[in-house]
Amino acid sequence: MPAEQREAAGHESAPATGYRLLLPSQWAHIPLRQGTEEAVEQVLQQTYARLPAGAPADKVGPYKQELARRFRESVATARERNALDLYLPVRPVGDEEFIPGASILVTETVLPAQKGDGPRTSPSEVAVQLLTEDSPAHADLSSGEVDGALAVRREHVAAATPDRGTLVASRRVEYIVSVPGDPNRWFVAAFSTIGGGDPRDELAEALVEWFDAVMATFRWRHR
Template identity: 35%
Template sequence: MTEQSLTRSPVPTGFNLVLPPGWGKVDLHEEVVNESILTLVDRSIDQLPKDLPRDDVSKVRMELFKQLRKAARKASRANGMVLYLPVERVRGSVVPASFVVSEPINATGAGFHSNQVVNGVAAERGESETVTVDGSTATRIERIVPPPERSEIEFSSRRVEYILPLPGSPFPRWLAVTFSTVGDGKPDSEYSSALVDLFDAVMMTFRWSYE
């Protein structure tokens, strides 16, 4: 089980969720992000063949650290608090998926009901539905995102976002959990759908934690 604290948050003080086997997390707070990445790098390196030359291991270690650092920077720029991703290989490959928990979102502007804010976000981002997470009503949004222009990314990604209201907050606040996968290059394939199902199953384990 993995746990992450919410800085300066009212009740609840954090959350717990159960990760799939082979997944790990990167704490995106600047003072610990490199330590988190190195822990995942070590887990991945431990899976390499024991007879692999030391120079090759060093190259893999360095490249993996660069890749995870790049992913962490991207998630941090998007207001991410913690990044979850696979680090252990399945049939020789790392599963092409990840999800990010963002810093709590505060309602802005006077006169807006919390449902109006969430509905507005959902309308902008894709198909939405109401779901229950840890006994509370949440919003699930799904969409397909084309690759950015002038980027090295070839394939569209399939994204699923859960917007969870923070219970007990004196003013409207939400936690956003966003999953993304390129799957096998086809966002509507059975493989991509299976990865989405895996993320939905993870979100059903989500629980708020309290002091």
């Protein structure tokens, strides 16, 4: 994705209408509200094109079918969560032809409008409540800003849940960010990785640092 510039100062107080992230070219963007099938098919075709030209057809066919099945299943699961966007690494990184096991899922939370004349809950209190409702006891919580908006960051290791199709533990980092101009809307970017097979290994640590750097490129879109 191309680098994005910060919005002009005159738009900073206007309601946000979207967002922009800077991601390396090895990552694919799958929009989940419209254009999903086109994006999925493009990723699959790019992946198929990297298969060895001389590979036997009786091996390639089943491989393509299984790859497509798993990929479409991941996208369908994301859509079931009413997510906005899914980002996945689909091309090798570096000289080792390595594709990390990771993903970024973008969702939106809309809270009911507060009624009455009672004291309003502050955005920081709302953010903490949203993140701590189901937070594990060992979750790491911190707060700050993302492009000028209040943000809370949560990091934890999620255990494997085979009954839900999750066969290995994963390292997860979530940013929940107050949407400018609309106090009832919250943007959520959730990163997940299995590292090198251990969510606490060096690869997982490096990928978490990478995701924090990606979130530093986050910018609101105001039109």
